[in-house]
Amino acid sequence: MDDLTLQVPQGSFFALLGPSGCGKTTTLRMVSGLEAPTAGRIRIGDSDITYTKPYARPVNTVFQNYALFPHMDIYENVAFGLKRRGVKDTQKQVDDALELIQLSSVAKRKPTQLSGGQQQRVALARAIVNRPAVLLLDEPLGALDLKLRRQMQLELKRIQTEVGLTFIHVTHDQEEAMTMADTVAVMNNGIIEQMGPPTELYESPKYGVRGQLPRPVEPVPGQGRRGGWRGPHPRGPRRPVPDAHEPRRQGVSTTAGTRVLVGVRPEKIAITRFADAGEAPTHGNFVDGHVLSMSFLGVSTQYEVRTRGGDMINVFSQNLDVHNVLPPGTEVRLSWLPHHGFVLSGGEDIHAGMDQAS
Ligand SMILES: Nc1ncnc2c1ncn2[C@@H]1O[C@H](COP(=O)(O)OP(=O)(O)OP(=O)(O)O)[C@@H](O)[C@H]1O
Numbered sequence: 499m500d501d502l503t504l505q506v507p508q509g510s511f512f513a514l515l516g517p518s519g520c521g522k523t524t525t526l527r528m529v530s531g532l533e534a535p536t537a538g539r540i541r542i543g544d545s546d547i548t549y550t551k552p553y554a555r556p557v558n559t560v561f562q563n564y565a566l567f568p569h570m571d572i573y574e575n576v577a578f579g580l581k582r583r584g585v586k587d588t589q590k591q592v593d594d595a596l597e598l599i600q601l602s603s604v605a606k607r608k609p610t611q612l613s614g615g616q617q618q619r620v621a622l623a624r625a626i627v628n629r630p631a632v633l634l635l636d637e638p639l640g641a642l643d644l645k646l647r648r649q650m651q652l653e654l655k656r657i658q659t660e661v662g663l664t665f666i667h668v669t670h671d672q673e674e675a676m677t678m679a680d681t682v683a684v685m686n687n688g689i690i691e692q693m694g695p696p697t698e699l700y701e702s703p704k705y706g707v708r709g710q711l712p713r714p715v716e717p718v719p720g721q722g723r724r725g726g727w728r729g730p731h732p733r734g735p736r737r738p739v740p741d742a743h744e745p746r747r748q749g750v751s752t753t754a755g756t757r758v759l760v761g762v763r764p765e766k767i768a769i770t771r772f773a774d775a776g777e778a779p780t781h782g783n784f785v786d787g788h789v790l791s792m793s794f795l796g797v798s799t800q801y802e803v804r805t806r807g808g809d810m811i812n813v814f815s816q817n818l819d820v821h822n823v824l825p826p827g828t829e830v831r832l833s834w835l836p837h838h839g840f841v842l843s844g845g846e847d848i849h850a851g852m853d854q855a856s
């Protein structure tokens with residue numbers, strides 16, 4: 499970790515997103531007290547907990563491997579934290595927690611008699627019943643299959659909204675972070691690279707964009723503040739991104755001679771056969787290339803396109819007409835509206851903050 503500053507608003511669902519080894523678990527371990535920072539402070543509300551013993555912190559953690567007590571039934575698992583703190587009447591709180599995760603009917607079963615997703619919900623109930631000031635979730639859905647994972651993401655969000663606790667959720671899955679969190683912090687190499695609401699991170703990313711970048715744009719010297727660089731096509735518009743995404747506002751250098759990259763999200767791109775494309779559009783950005791691969795995904799078709807400049811761009815095309823998919827080898831034109839573009843520094847690692855495997 500290096501000079502990490504994080505402020506998580508009370509009652510929010512906060513996601514820490516980053517690739518393996520970037521320091522997510524380490525951050526959580528410092529909050530829960532399993533790891534001591536060499537410098538700096540950790541506060542919850544007004545109280546400084548930097549040197550507070552783990553068990554004395556108002557914090558609970560839910561791990562990837564739910565680790566329920568195998569010899570106890572579900573009810574006893576959920577009641578465990580309350581009993582340990584000497585709470586006498588646990589009945590109502592445990593019943594409420596089981597209702598919250600919609601598993602009241604299996605209270606008398608042992609963990610092995612539940613499915614993976616159900617066990618994970620019990621692990622969540624076991625933590626929530628203690629009403630911690632902060633609930634730490636370290637890839638809690640990692641062991642679940644994709645369908646169950648998606649379902650649990652919505653479930654987790656519902657539960658968080660219902661109980662109003664502060665959740666800090668660690669994941670390397672961008673979609674998961676976006677689905678659930680109010681605020682996402684993108685972490686890489688022990689630092690926070692960007693932080694904001696999901697829509698902002700998605701529409702104006704500074705990092706973490708994978709495989710959908712048109713070729714680098716060279717700024718033109720002497721063109722003033724706004725007009726100094728071109729879109730990906732030589733006959734495209736002069737200002738390939740909107741003012742709100744201007745390089746300077748994004749902290750990207752546009753000194754003559756430096757490189758910037760113009761990016762666009764795959765679902766914002768229109769793909770047409772080059773033969774049908776007609777005249778070059780005067781308002782939109784466009785770039786020509788050919789289809790490298792095509793995967794039919796049901797609601798959409800995903801294309802991988804290699805531009806004539808040699809760059810790779812991903813396109814998600816809605817399946818309005820499934821008989822008109824474009825097979826590999828098809829010469830195509832990609833176009834998009836300037837206000838859908840954003841800029842990144844040319845020298846940045848464009849894969850930062852992303853999990854390569856997913
Ligand atoms: N106890 C330790 N001593 C020294 N280095 C450690 C220790 N624990 C973790 N590290 C290192 O610190 C870095 C961050 O590890 P951390 O477990 O926080 O990553 P992570 O973001 O949670 O990754 P993953 O997504 O794989 O769980 C890694 O390079 C790791 O090797």
Ligand SMILES: [Mg+2]
Nearest residue numbers: 522523524636
């Ligand atoms: Mg980890």
